[in-house]
Amino acid sequence: MFDFLFGLEAKRRGLSTKVPKGPLKNFLSVPFPEPNTPISEVPMLALDFETSGFNATTDHLLSIGHVEINQLSIKLASAEHYLLKSGIERAGDNVAIHQITELESQQGLSLENAIERLLNAMAGKVILVHYAKIEQTFLAAACKALYGYAPVFPIIDSLVVAKNRLDQRQAAYDPSNLRLTNLRDSYQLPAHYAHNALNDAVATGELLLAEIAHHHSRQKPLKHFLR
Amino acid sequence: MDNELSEIYAFIGSIAPFEELPEQTIVKLVSKIDICYLKQGQQLPPAQIEEGCFYIVRKGALSYVNQLQELIGKYGEGDICTVFCYPEKYADIQVVCDEDCLLYAVNKQQLLGCLIEYPVIISFFEQSAEERLKAKVSQIQDDAVVNSSLTNTAIDQLYQTPAATIDQGASISETAQKMTELGYSCLVVIDEDKNVKGIVTDKDFRRRCIAQGITPDNAISEIMTPDITMLDVRNTAFDALITMTSLHIHHLPITDQGRLAGMLTITDLMHYEGQNAINLTSLIHKATDVDELAEISKLIPKLQVKMARLGTPAEQAGKSISAITMAFTIRLIELAEILYGKAPVPFAWVAAGSQARQEQMAQSDQDNALIIDNSLQPEQAPWFERLAQFVCDGLAQCGFIYCPGDVMATNPKWRQNEDTWHHYFSQWIENPEPKALMHCSIFFDLTTIYGDKNLLNRVQARMLMRTQGASLFIAHMSKNALQHKPPLGFFRDFVLVSDGNNKKAMDLKHNGIAPIVDLARIYALQEGITSVNTIERLKQASGTRSLSKSSGANLIDAFEFLTTLRLNHQANQLQEGVKADNFLAPKEISRLEREHLKDAFKVVKTLQENRQAVY
Structure with a gap:
């Protein structure tokens, strides 16, 4: 795990020399937080994507929500939520599920603008997601299409943080316990309206705060939380 | 895309001071929020926050604890902790998470900045529950002057x-x-x-x-x-x-x-002023039979409605209604004397309960008793029985329903000579069993309506001498009095009961007014105060070892607020031709009044808790 971040930092530096000028290069030029930083001092960005499906090559990004976490406080002033134009016509029924009307999606950003905005917000921060695979693969696919390279970035996956904790207990548990809603329930966090990227990002942030308050010290180094 | 944080907007928009805010102000306010999470047992403020912040409880519960580690308040979902914004008001108060808490922290200056156009909300934060109640009560009194028809008449x-x-x-x-x-x-x-x-x-x-x-x-x-x-x-x-x-x-x-x-x-x-108490009283004095009295009694609800509409404070309305009931009783006794001849020996017709305390409202029950001179001979007793029957029936015809607990002079137990009454009281005080305590709370509030005042005065004086030293008795009375709790949930929300028509409501009498009446009675018994009117008792008890001056003032404010609320509630019912009751549905009153009501209940709760701590 240690090597992962050191390795990640090395990868960042290596990659930043290869990547052409532009938003991805700018993102990669900002160092990642030090792996020994106490978790309470780590700047984070809680992030959530809403997509038309699980496959980054065939499905599409519908909306992006993110909010900063500093000093273990979720800063609603930094909350951002934006919709994408791309691929909306092929999204089918899922659009309804994600509560995005066609009109809204037409007013959305182009993939290029959206990813640029996202990379700007991500720079220098650890990315917090619940079940990182979606965000990782969709962001990688988008960046490859736009800039020719997929980015590297440090991730705290709140699902993995909870899973590691549950695995240590050596008691069997139902995998559905690891869903965002169920984990939040286990901390008596208020019910939240899922399937809105920003709501989910805030909900993920709250879950991590609860997780840290109950099971970890504020001083615990970042490296223990990274995926 | 404005609804991106719709849940948080909805939550903030639903809590007391923010309810009236327009959406864009709520959106602005929400953007100032930092969400924090604290574990049970952790103290506020959270480690990362240095400047004064408001803390809105999103989930969980907070306890306020004073220097002596005494719990002074509990706050739950939707409550706002202002302790760290007004440190001068809350010196030495610790705020501890009673449960795991999700808190919305908002920097003081930023929050007040969002609310610059809403001074009412800012002053809501700046005042404590007690202060808010005080401001509300003085507003009611101002209303009394403003609304009075005399003010509007040239x-x-x-x-x-x-x-x-x-x-x-x-x-x-x-x-x-x-x-x-x-x-x-x-x-x-x-x-x-x-x-x-x-x-x-x-x-x-x-x-x-x-x-x-x-x-x-x-x-x-x-x-x-x-x-x-x-x-x-x-x-x-x-x-x-x-x-x-x-x-x-x-x-x-x-x-x-x-x-x-x-x-x-x-x-x-x-x-x-028309159907005012004085007019009504003079009509009563001129009535020649019970039917005529019954006719006049129909004006009482109208009078009560009128007083409520004129903004008369409940204290004054209670005194007027009680005076009228007194006039009815006196006239009935006079009519009985015409019918049955003069009383064979001196006696006192005494009223108990709300009439004695001068806190009566229209359509309340009658509570009365007879204290007869010790010279009473067995053959003279039937005269008093006939008197009691005549007067109680007459009062019932005039709309004062028979006491459900049979505390009436028609009950031979409550139609006794002076010595028996002395005996009753000394027994109750020496053996404070449940039934005795119930009788005490009824018969400690007595006033002479008709007859020889000395009879009751002597009974009361001897009783008060006994109660002042009787700490065991006072302890039992206190315990008994604390049974009626304000209808506040653990988290300052209202606890509703069924009003008998399957509608959820608060019982203003049993859960708000009665607890204050009970507390005032205990203070009075402990301090040997002879007054029976609740506000009078509280005034006299303020500044004694039983009740601090400020607590006394807070209780009086709470009592005035609750009784005025009841007066208005009953006026609405009487005007609609519905029987007046004490069940107030929260939606009957404005949001701000609901907050004031919570404040009033909080004052009662605090004083009850203090009382509990003493015994």
Whole structure:
């Protein structure tokens, strides 16, 4: 795990020399937080994507929500939520599920603008997601299409943080316990309206705060939380 | 895309002070929020926050603890902790998470910045529950003045014009003749040019003429009151009332552009108030049978509605209604004496409960008893039985329902001689078992309605001597009194009960007013206070070891607020022709009133908890 971040930092530096000028290069030029930083001092960005499906090559990004976490406080002033134009016509029924009307999606950003905005917000921060695979693969696919390279970035996956904790207990548990809603329930966090990227990002942030308050010290180094 | 944080907007928009805010202000306010999570047992503020912040409880519960580690308040979902924004008000208060908490922290300056256009909300934060209640109560009292019909009435609708006058040269006897002819108790004395020189009233004949030995042939100017106060016709009836009360006069000449225009008497003002307590009382005194009384009693609900609409404070309304009930009782006893002959021995007809405390409302139950002189012989007892039956039945006909607990003079147990009453009280105080305690809370609030006051005075004096030292008894009474709890949930939300019609409501009487009445009674018994009126008891107990001055003032505010709320609630019911009750549905009152109600309940709860701590 240690090597992962050191390795990640090395990868960042290596990659930043290869990547052409532009938003991805700018993102990669900002160092990642030090792996020994106490978790309470780590700047984070809680992030959530809403997509038309699980496959980054065939499905599409519908909306992006993110909010900063500093000093273990979720800063609603930094909350951002934006919709994408791309691929909306092929999204089918899922659009309804994600509560995005066609009109809204037409007013959305182009993939290029959206990813640029996202990379700007991500720079220098650890990315917090619940079940990182979606965000990782969709962001990688988008960046490859736009800039020719997929980015590297440090991730705290709140699902993995909870899973590691549950695995240590050596008691069997139902995998559905690891869903965002169920984990939040286990901390008596208020019910939240899922399937809105920003709501989910805030909900993920709250879950991590609860997780840290109950099971970890504020001083615990970042490296223990990274995926 | 404005609904991106819709849940948080909805939550913030649903909590008390923010309910009235427009959406864009809520959105702005939400953008100032930092979400924090604290574990049970952790103290506020969270480690990462240095500046003063408001903490809105999204989930969980907070406890306020003072220096002595005593719990002074609990706050739950939707409550706002202001402790760290007003440190001067909350010195030495610790705030601890009672449960795991999700908190919305908002920097003080930023929050107040969002609310710059809403000074009411800012002052909501700046005041404690007690202070908010105080402000509300004084507003009610101001309303009483503003809403009074006298304030809205010009003098010209009331005064008699032209004023009856007499020339200053007329003799005293001529003046007296003119007054008798006109049936007036007062004349304005004028000169040849009709300038006002003075005023002469019935009283002047007695005090200045006969008592001074002045002969009736002298000029009226010798006994008149010169330098009189007059009021211009463009003033309100309320100004006139103030002028008359402050100068202790009953007649006020009215001028129009400096010229005498008419006369206003205190009786004119009372007539205008219409079905007021004084009128009603005089009607009652003239009634010749029970049916007539029953007819008059139909005016009581109307009177109560009128008082509520005029903004009369509940204390005053309670006194008026109690006075009327007293008049009914007296008249019934007088009618009984006509029917059954004079009482064989002296007695006192005493009222208990709300009537004794002068806190009665229309349609309340009757609680009464008889204390009879010790010289009572067995063969004289039937007279009192007949009296009790007649009066209680009569009161029932007049709308005062029979006491469900049978606390009435018709019950032989409560129709006893003085010695038996002494015995009752000493037994109750020595053996405070549940039933005795119940009787105590009824019979400690007694007042003589008719008959020999000394009978009750002696019983009360001896009882108060006993209670002052009887700490075990007081402890039992306290425990008993604390059974009625304010309907506040653990987290300051209302606990509702069924109002009998399957609607959820708060029981204002049992959960708000009765607890204060009970507390006041205990203070009174402990301090040997003879008053039975709750506000009077609290006033007298304030500053004693039983009750601090500030707590006393808070309780009085809470009592005034709750009783006024009930008065208005019942006025609405009476006006709709529904039977008046004590069940208030939260939606009957405005949001702000709901907050004030919570504040009032909080005051009661705090004082109850203090009481519990003592015993």
